[in-house]
Amino acid sequence: MFIDLNHGSGFVYGHAPASVSIGERIDALVDAALVAERAAIAPRDYLGASRIGEPCARRLCYELMQTPVDDGADFGGRLLRVFETGHRFEDMTIRWLRHAGFDLRTHRRNGEQFGFSVAGGRFRGHIDGVIVEGPDVGIAYPVLFEHKALKSSSWQDVVKHGVKTSKPIYWAQVQVYMAYLSVEQTLFVALDKDTQALRYELVPFDPPAAQALSDKAVTVIRAVEARELLPRVSDDPDFYLCTLCPYRIRCHALVPGGLA
Ligand code: SF4
Structure with missing residues (x-):
């Protein structure tokens, strides 16, 4: 020793x-x-609403097929810690809103989370909650509740540009929720993880966009059932989305030193 x-x-x-x-x-x-x-934890065998706004349909196919990610691209412990802080912050925001008089419900009486499941369970989503009643702040209740805890720079981007432009994947997620749960608005709450500042944005339902997202889910599910891959978002492995993708090497058949 x-x-x-x-x-x-x-x-x-x-x-x-x-x-x-x-x-x-x-x-x-x-x-x-x-x-x-x-x-x-068993991997997801369904397409989640939180992923349907992903711009690359091929990546969604890989995810739904449970294709192994490239070497070194799986979630490390640090990222798992980041994910967990998101849940903790969400619990805090829910407590704060309830304390302020909002009737925010996250689970059914039987303890199940609110959500939807279609296409034989192959397309599903679970909402963070629904506010069924609350103070008169200009909201027509009920509204869905969606919470994201963001690093400061990302939070500031949402404040500056709004959720649709700044976070299109989150925007797509709530569109699908509103479509399947028949609610016209979502209160999107973004929390700055550095300062705990809160940003509230009412996101209206966009039926054509929701329909397009639902159609996209069907296309992905059908492709996966046929064991086919949908087109890449780009054939350039250096395209910014590809550089962030855990399937980049597999997708572009990359080997050290260049294209295989
Ligand atoms: S590497 Fe690019 S094209 Fe391939 S799945 Fe990922 S994002 Fe899509």
Whole structure:
């Protein structure tokens, strides 16, 4: 056993190399536990409403087929922690709104989350909640409630441009919810994770857009059932969406050094 008091980034115990700090070792344990926890959850075998606004239909096919992501592109522990903070912040916002007099419901009496399921369960979504009554603030109740906790720069972009322009995937998500749950408006609430500032935006139902999104879901589901892939959003692997995609190597048949 040794304790290395000279290491710059923290004490080092045990038989690990002196270059591995306590922080790195604990991080590794926490992240491994979170990754193992996630791995124990059955992957989605349906197309979720939260994904239907994804611009690349091929990526949606990969996701629905449960295609393994490229090496190194799966969720790491840090990202899983980020996801969890989103849920925690959402719980806080719900508490605040209820405390302010909004009758915000997140589950049915039987404990089930509100949502929809169509196409034999292949297209589904679960809403964050519905506000059935509340103070007179210019809202015609009921409205759906959708919450996102965002990093500050992303939150500021929503404030500046609105959810439709700034976050089209979230906008598409609530359009589909409104279509299947027959509600005309959604209160979209964005929370700044740095400052806890809240931004409220009423998003109206757009029936033609919702229909197009529903049609897109059917197209993706049919393609997957036929074991086919839909067209790429771009044939350029350096297109910005492709550089962010966990299927980039598989999709563009990339190998180290160039195209295969
Ligand atoms: S790499 Fe690009 S084209 Fe291929 S699935 Fe991903 S986003 Fe779509």
